[in-house]
Amino acid sequence: METVKQTAKMNEKILCHKCRGAINKRMITALGRTWHPEHFNCRHCDTPIDDAAFNIQEGEPVCSECFKRLYTHNCAGCKQPILERTVVAMGENWHEECFCCDGACKKPLASQPFFEREGKPYCKQDFETLFATKCARCEKPITDKAVVAMDNKWHRDCFRCTRCSNPITTTSFTIIADKPICPGCL
Secondary structure (H helix, E strand, O other): HHHHHHHHHHHOOOOOOOOOEOOOOOEEEOOEEEEOOHHHOOOOOEEOOOOOOOEOOOOOOEEEHHHHHOOOOOOOOOOEEOOOOOEEOOOOOEEOOOOOOOOOOOOEOOOOOOOOEOOOOOOOHHHHHHOOEEOOOOOOOOOOOOEOOEEEEOOOOOOOOOOOOOEEEEEEEEEEOEEEEEEEHO
């Protein structure tokens, strides 16, 4: 019984996926189908695909050039085609390695929260260093609520009485020689 199946299988013709003609000699097997070598072509430009690695779109082979032209985006950073994972951020497409902080650290931001300023991405630390309002006393970025007094912004802990050095937590204080004085030190 087994020999009958094998003989029947040997008598079956292998057909080319493109021309539907019988394949008698060399063939290419890919994507679960068979082709004459001269018929394994790009679905768009009909150029023969000779590479072992090729692209697939809608179940059909696509040459590298057509794939780049029709199916990829250019990276907003390096302007080269993106052939692997794409980061979509700020309305643009990026290579993972090109989507980096535009500040001093230059670290990758693909899996990080980021801030945008004038079309450029920044990590939290560089964004705060470059763009956050600075405290009038310590000159570090203010990232939380601020005290607004004397035409400046201050960290809550930095707005202190000049005489006793305690934070001024009341809404009333006195200014002497351009320095804040808490009600207890008057």
